[in-house]
Amino acid sequence: MENFLRVARLALRRRGTFALAAVTSLLVALLWGFNLGLVKPIIELTFSPHTPHAHLDSLIHSESQRQAQLQQQIDALPQTDASNRARLLHELDDAKGWQGWLQAIVPTLKRILPDHSFKALVLLVGILFVATLIKDGLLVANMMLVERLSQLAVFDVRRNLFRSVLKADVADLSEDRSSGLLSRFSTDLASLAHGLNMLLGRMLLEPLKIVACLVGAAMISWRLLVVSLLLAPLAILLVSRLSRSIKRANRRALDDSETMLGMISEAVIGIFAVRAFGMEAYERRRLHAHNKLAYRRSMRITLYNALGRATIELMAVVIISLAMLAGAYLVMNQQTTILGIPIMDEPLSLGSLMAFYALLAGVTDPARKLSEVINFLQRGYASADRIFDVLDRPVAVVQKPKAIRAIPAKPALKLENVSFSYDGETQVLRDLSLSIAFGETVALVGPNGCGKSTLLNLLPRFYDPTEGAIKMAGLDLRELHLPSLRKRLGVVAQSALLFDDTILANIRYGSPRATDDEVIAAAEQAFAHRFITEKLTDGYQTVVGERGSNLSGGQRQRILLARAILRNPEFLLLDEATSQVDLESEQLIHRVLEEFRKGRTTIMITHRVSTLALADRIVVMDGGSIIDQGTHDQLLKSCPLYLRLQQSHAAGSTRARVA
Template sequence: MKNGTARRLGRLLIRDPRLPAGMAVTGLVSVLLTAAGPWLLGQATNLVIAGAAGHRLDFPAIGRVLLVAIGAYAGAGLCAVLQGRLANTAAQRVLMTLRDQVETKIARLPLGYFDSRPRGEILSRVTNDIDNVGVALQQVFGQFVIPLLSIIGMLAVMFAISWPLALIALVTAPVSVAVAGWLGRRARPGFRAQWRETGRLNAQVEEMITGHALLKAFGREEQAKAEFAGHNARVAEATFAAQSRANTLQPAMTFLANLHYVLIAVAGGFRVAAGALTVGDIQAFIQYSRQYSQPFSYLASMVGTVQSGIASGDRVFELLDAAEEPPDRPDRTPAGPASGRVEFRHVRFRYRADEPLIEDLSLLAEPGHTVAIVGPTGAGKTTLVNLLMRFYDLDGGQILLDGTDITAMPRARLRAGIGMVLQDTWLFQGTVAENIAYGAETATEDQVVAAAKAAHADWFIRTLPNGYDTVVDDEGGAALSAGEKQLLTIARAFLADPPILVLDEATSSVDTRTEALVQQAMSRLREGRTAFVIAHRLSTIRDADTIVVMAHGAIAEQGTHDSLLAAGGLYAELYRAQFAADHEEIAR
């Protein structure tokens, strides 16, 4: 983990200072009581040796000392349990805060962030990486405090018993820390690679699951398996490299601990022989030296988990540090209802700085008019809608709503006045009625039914197992067809009743008869509203007030259906080609 990541996690921890304070107090008490144990046992040993020399053992005194020792160890264990519970609570609160921050961040990220990254990779950061950070935090909070305090406490007691022997123990500490730091740094890049490759693997799995039907239809199972095997192998390779380096730390710490024990035992024997220490003292010192060296082994065993958690923390904080949408300006626009006058004034926009898309585009949509936008794929039709919704911000020019620059309006207020029906339908986990009322939560049951009838969705909704109470979702739910899903989204737009409508291929997934019915409903819905209709079927927009023909990010021509046909330009060419294709289809 980068030092910055560690500091940020630390700041999350100390938001509630009672938890780290409680962890420190219970850990300190546990260490002190644990430190008292060997000293008490040493005193009991001295009592036994003195009694044996005098041929009379003081069993009551020995018993009292042993009872106190048992009490000390019991108290140390209880404090350790309390410290562990506090550590778990602290870790879970940090994770809750991280998840809240990520959820808030996702709502503030621009659409371009999601367009430029696989969904599975983003999901991996939100789920796998945060969970992995939690595992590391529980390790650190639960097993780091007491071992660290133990090192300090045991060293202090050892100096009190025999400072020459304590110096021997002290010399091994820097060596252990240096070895742990070196091996930890070697393992860190491997863990970063592991979680990076895990994100890519999750992205590929997400694509396989969401596109499963297409995968089957085109017989791409073997290719998908091969891609998965490649990602899987890279994850395994990165994990093996990271873990193998981290796992060398435990044997290294064990070797240093045994070396330390041997040195203490030999030097202690000489001190006892010289009469500088009693047998009880050296017995206690050896136990203290064991307790002093054990935390280094514990800390070494945590290195792999901690480094893995740090690598995941880096990825989570990369998401949290991503550039957000520019903040809204203070709202100084009139609060009255919008009339729906939309003007694009010398608009410039590029998704990438080196790839021009829209250059100096101007367009006016009067209130209550329907503006149809047509053109070949990649001409920039949907981009215009994204700019109107402020999913992307302009590189130059202005978009005005009722004469006010939309950048002067809060995004939430702007978008609340625009209803959208997109080519790609989306339903959330909930009932049919809840999905229709998604943009109007206060709608009554009668209003929901009226919107469904207006969209010609009522007939199929009543055939569902529970009618309007049938639970659906975007993955199928009640086995809805693509056309039925789209009818629900059209009903959602009816109920929202916005002053501006955006219809992006809104009838592309319905059959011809249903499309005719929906077109009639759309005509009623567009009355008195400004509507932008993106369409490939030119027959559906013949009655539009203005038809805008786009090509290469610019307006090639605009006018009514009849005037554009008479002009014989790009629109006439597109219309004749589509008309001929429709006749060929009918002839078959």
């Protein structure tokens, strides 16, 4: 609940809107109680033998008689009975105050009310209609204000959540399923908005309506009201216990929904594998199992919600039944006590009793609506907890407050005793040291899992070394201004992403101020301009599809190279940039790299001999350590592992060409 209240505080920052929402809620509640309270004059006018004006005069006369009776009781008491004397004196003061108020207001009421029962009744019904119209107008305004508060608060949470995701450690994002994050942005934020709407709307309005009705009933007889509400604490206790169960059930339901969304996403993304291996039936069974579990969770939530609603309605019927029995006893017998307990100061009239019933009945509708709110609130609590699990997650890779922005031009790169572990136990890099002069092209080779990609990911500070340091121009990367560091880097990876946007926007991504001419020049340098203008219908305005699915592997890589060229980085990082492209694309990319690497430091991961030929130095890695380095010819003679890797790659290339 604490996290949910944090979101509520975001909404309360809009003080003007909240104040208007609170005022409209109060006015709606007052008019709700006023309309129900009109039952009393309507009943009394309908059944009274007197005209309206005579009836008003009789009210003043009744108060005078009551004061005389109280004075007689006081005079009859012995001087030693101080407690009863004080009680009766207090009642006498109240009666005088009530009579004074009546004497002040009756002349005004006589001017307003016709001295004809039916005409006065028509006037009261007209007042009821106008009051209801005003109440409904205020209710519409209240709903709009509450929705504005909740949507603006969720707007802030969504913005902060996206910022948090963009700043989160790559390790955390790798561990989180994409479906989990998407679920938080969709299902959880929707549940949060609904819960917040309930909190600021119904949880404010409905209790005020209940209070208005209870105050009105207390004005008729507060003692009779207490008798009627004897069982109310039991209902509150039962509903509070059910609400805790609803919150747990909602949290499990949201987790199950996230799991099912992930399973569906995997099946859709991997549809070729699903069909190729004939796993449709297996995927259907998986979905059926998750779907069945989600159904059971939903039914449990519905059961708890229904039990809460039934409890509220049952208790409401019991309360009204007690009030009906007690009130009927007082009216039918013209009594002021029940079992010797004083309930009324004077006998209860039929109109007062009917108004009392109406006001108690008026409590049941907001109480029923509050019971329906519980499920939405508990779901909102659970969603807030899931969202703040991401928002409150600490970030390991952070920029220091006084980070260095001015990085010297053409800096050298040096790795000093670098070690790294993803989980804090298994070392992926071990005590690795390497110096790279500016302008040098270095290739990293080694078997899968030896730490090549991890090493490359340390340079843009996707991760930080667990031991040692990486320095640029003698400055530890952790001391540098993070955007200034990454601005000097251009990354082209095998798994790099094209966004579902135009080719122009994808090349410009990372260089938003680049002109169209500069984008086209970068595409020409990457040998992408020809296929863009000749093979694509809309040229640079062609939308590439999700993850660039409308382009071939070679075309995607050339777009990514154009993006890096447009950025004009001092350091070019290539992770298997030519591993999944055809021979023609590989040759074109090779020509691009041969020209573009000049005047900048290039670090690339590759096993292709043609690409290795571009390297000034080849670094061989195994088990997270550097075991040898040199040129291609030198390593063929001095490094058995490098020789085996090249022989394996050559054999694989031969089989691929034969196939």
